[in-house]
Amino acid sequence: xxxxxxxxxxxxxxxxxxxxxxxxxxxxxxLALTLIATALQRRPAIGDSTEVFMFCGILPFLLVRxxxxxxxxxxxxxxxxxxxxxxxxxxxxLARILLExxxxxVSAVLTGLIFLAIGIxxxxxxxxxxxxxxAVSVLLGAGIGVASAVVISVFSAWRTVLGWLxxxxxxxxxxxxxIDDLPPxxxxxxxxxxxxxCVVWFHTAQFEEYNSLILDKSYVIxxxxxxxxxxxxxxxxxxxxxxxx
Amino acid sequence: xxxxxxxxxxxxxGQHRKVVLDRASFEIPTGRSxxxxxxxxxxKSSLLRLIAGSSLPDSGRIRRNGLRVSWPLGFxxxxxxxxxxxxxxxxxxxxxxxxxxxxxxxxxxxxxxxxHFDMPVSTYSSGMKARLAFGLSMAMEFxxxxxxxxxxxxxxxxxxxxxxxxxxxxxxxxxxxxxxxVSTIKKFCDxxxxxxxxxxxFYDSVGDAVVAYEGKL
Numbered sequence: 001x002x003x004x005x006x007x008x009x010x011x012x013x014x015x016x017x018x019x020x021x022x023x024x025x026x027x028x029x030x031l032a033l034t035l036i037a038t039a040l041q042r043r044p045a046i047g048d049s050t051e052v053f054m055f056c057g058i059l060p061f062l063l064v065r066x067x068x069x070x071x072x073x074x075x076x077x078x079x080x081x082x083x084x085x086x087x088x089x090x091x092x093x094l095a096r097i098l099l100e101x102x103x104x105x106v107s108a109v110l111t112g113l114i115f116l117a118i119g120i121x122x123x124x125x126x127x128x129x130x131x132x133x134x135a136v137s138v139l140l141g142a143g144i145g146v147a148s149a150v151v152i153s154v155f156s157a158w159r160t161v162l163g164w165l166x167x168x169x170x171x172x173x174x175x176x177x178x179i180d181d182l183p184p185x186x187x188x189x190x191x192x193x194x195x196x197x198c199v200v201w202f203h204t205a206q207f208e209e210y211n212s213l214i215l216d217k218s219y220v221i222x223x224x225x226x227x228x229x230x231x232x233x234x235x236x237x238x239x240x241x242x243x244x245x
Numbered sequence: 246x247x248x249x250x251x252x253x254x255x256x257x258x259g260q261h262r263k264v265v266l267d268r269a270s271f272e273i274p275t276g277r278s279x280x281x282x283x284x285x286x287x288x289k290s291s292l293l294r295l296i297a298g299s300s301l302p303d304s305g306r307i308r309r310n311g312l313r314v315s316w317p318l319g320f321x322x323x324x325x326x327x328x329x330x331x332x333x334x335x336x337x338x339x340x341x342x343x344x345x346x347x348x349x350x351x352x353x354x355x356x357x358x359x360x361h362f363d364m365p366v367s368t369y370s371s372g373m374k375a376r377l378a379f380g381l382s383m384a385m386e387f388x389x390x391x392x393x394x395x396x397x398x399x400x401x402x403x404x405x406x407x408x409x410x411x412x413x414x415x416x417x418x419x420x421x422x423x424x425x426x427v428s429t430i431k432k433f434c435d436x437x438x439x440x441x442x443x444x445x446x447f448y449d450s451v452g453d454a455v456v457a458y459e460g461k462l
Contacts, residue, residue, distance in 0.1 A: 083323035084316045085298035086340045240301050 004095045023107045027114065029058045033176055045178040046207045051115060052122050056206045057175035059108055060133065060198035064141040065166045067100040071145025072152055072162055089235060093149060097142045105134075125208035133201040136220055140194055143227030150234040174199045180212050187214060194223035247273040247296060247312065247389070252305035254288070254295060265291045267443030268305070275312065275388070278420040280430035280451050282458045283440035289423040292440060293317040293391045296421060312388040318378050319393030326367030330358055330377050333366060337381055348384040355380035355410070357403075376403060383410045390414065392422040408432070427455055 033054045037044070044053040074092040081087050115122040124130040144162075151158045173195045179187055180200075190196055197220040200212045249272070254265045265288030273279060273296070281289045294300035295307060297317050316323050324333045334352050338345045353362055356376040361369065369377070382390060411420070411433065424430050430437065430451055437454025438447045441461065448454035 078325070080323050081325055081336070083299055084337065084340060085314075240303055 004099055007095050007099045022103050023110055026055070026058055026062055026104075026107055026111045029062070030054045030111070033058070037176065045181065046203060046210045049120055051120050052206065053203075054176065055111065055115070055122060056202040057173075057199050059104070060137040060202050061170065061173055061175050061195065063101075063104045063134070063137045064144065064195055064198060065169075066104060067097055067138060067141030068144040068148060069162060069166065070100050071096045071142065072148035073159060074145075074149060075153065089149075089239075090232070093142075093146050093231075097138070097145065100141070101138050124206045126205045129205035130202065133198060133205050136201065136217075136224065137198045139224035139228065140198060140220060143224040143231065146231030146235070147227040148231075150231050150238060153238065169193065169195055172196070174203075178203070179214055191216075194220040246275050246310060247314075248306075248308040248310070249273075249295075250306045250308070252295070252302045252307060254291060254300075254302045256288070256291060258286070263288065264443040265440070266295075266302075266445065269443070269445055270305075271445060271447070273421070275419055277435040278415065278422065278433055280434035280437040280454060281421065281423045281440060282430070282437055282454050287440045287442075289440055290317065290319065290393055292445075293319075293393055293421065293423060296389075297391055313386070314389045315382050315385070315387040315391050317391045317393050318382050322366075322374050322378060324366040324374060324377065327365055329364055330356070330362045330366055330369070333377070334381055337385075341385055343385050348381070351384040352377065352380040355383060355406070372403075379407055379410075383414060386418070388418055390418060390420045392420055392424075394424055427451075430455075 030051055034050045037050050037054070042050075044050045047053055071093050074096045075082070075089050078087070078092045082089065082092075112122045148158060148162050172190055173193060174190065179190050179196055182190065191214040197215055197217070200215045201217065201220070204210055204212055204215060249266075250270050251268050252266050252270070253268055255262045256265065257263075263286060281292060283289050291300065294317055295302060296309075297314055298307070298309070299316060323337075324330075325336070328336070330352075331349060334349050335345050337343075338348050356362070356373075356379070358369075358373060358377065361373060366374065366377070415433070420433055422430055422433055434451050436447065436449055437451045438445050439454055439458045439461075446457070448457055
């Protein structure tokens with residue numbers, strides 16, 4: 001808990017702008033993508049609001065990306081605090097997962113409220129399913145984050161790779177195209193990406209009329225749980241070798 | 246008492262592995278303060294980290310038997326650079342379950358950082374960090390204080406204040422101290438150990454330990 005509070009002090013930088021950015025990040029992405037889509041005169045692939053469609057895609061993407069990338073570097077950014085014997089690397093992982101989840105929850109609710117206020121109906125058709133999709137995205141983000149943290153402790157270059165990976169995933173996770181609509185060859189390749197399943201899961205919860213052929217819920221849960229188990233197990237096994245660097 | 250059972254610890258030094266302890270079993274008694282002597286790189290700081298629990302042995306067990314042991318107070322520091330001194334103190338209070346108000350007031354008065362107390366630790370000099378670390382640990386009640394060279398920093402007045410606070414604490418708590426300054430360890434410690442080539446040897450007085458160590462040089 002102390003770590004969560006301590007993380008809050010540095011997560012957003014020293015200024016109010018940090019909070020403002022964290023809160024408006026989804027909104028900025030949605031606006032940019034909506035502008036592009038409107039300029040291209042594209043109709044939303046599902047539903048009748050481009051904003052809502054983009055919201056559903058950008059939310060799991062940012063959730064998974066932020067949890068992963070922040071958790072992956074949790075140990076190095078807490079550095080000296082690990083001198084306290086009570087602070088273990090695993091605590092820094094959990095603090096970051098929790099803080100990123102809360103941050104995204106608050107900013108998603110704020111974004112939703114702004115949409116409702118200006119008359120865009122963002123309320124999902126199946127809100128329980130929407131929450132489950134959120135929880136599974138947290139699981140996937142936590143899995144990628146913890147596993148990456150362990151990989152980084154052995155190969156520090158993974159940190160850069162992870163950053164690039166998410167830049168690629170931005171375009172290949174179905175945030176602004178519906179993977180179901182692609183030719184079967186491309187569709188099957190993109191369906192290997194667990195993050196794409198999170199996005200599709202959000203879409204199906206948002207739009208009742210949308211039924212996806214590719215959504216495999218157990219696939220993404222398996223990825224998340226598998227990576228998380230791998231991460232925690234490897235952390236335990238490598239603890240003695242990595243902590244004294 | 247702190248028990249080491251069959252403890253092995255090594256660390257990487259470039260291409261080589263440096264062995265600090267090689268299947269060492271020993272007990273560190275309570276009620277007396279111990280000086281740790283050894284060459285640079287013999288693993289004195291590693292030994293303190295093992296005692297604290299901030300570092301795990303490669304094999305073997307270390308039992309602290311319920312003693313409250315401080316973190317190693319040293320130059321490397323336990324403070325987060327982006328947080329102010331006050332925020333770092335608050336963090337330590339939260340994890341150790343101490344009163345934030347009481348500890349902050351004590352540290353503020355003891356460390357005499359003035360307005361720096363509310364500035365990021367990354368802007369501190371090493372002397373200021375040492376004062377903060379020392380004040381913080383003195384504000385908390387530990388059974389064993391682990392001190393890594395830190396008492397030799399700061400000006401004369403601050404050193405005297407440390408000694409005073411330390412003398413007060415030492416009535417109820419022990420110190421395990423690493424220092425290159427013979428006068429410092431003679432002042433604070435009752436007995437000593439010499440760490441060398443993976444082994445550790447104990448001597449009944451600091452003087453004996455120093456003599457033994459110098460004999461090996």
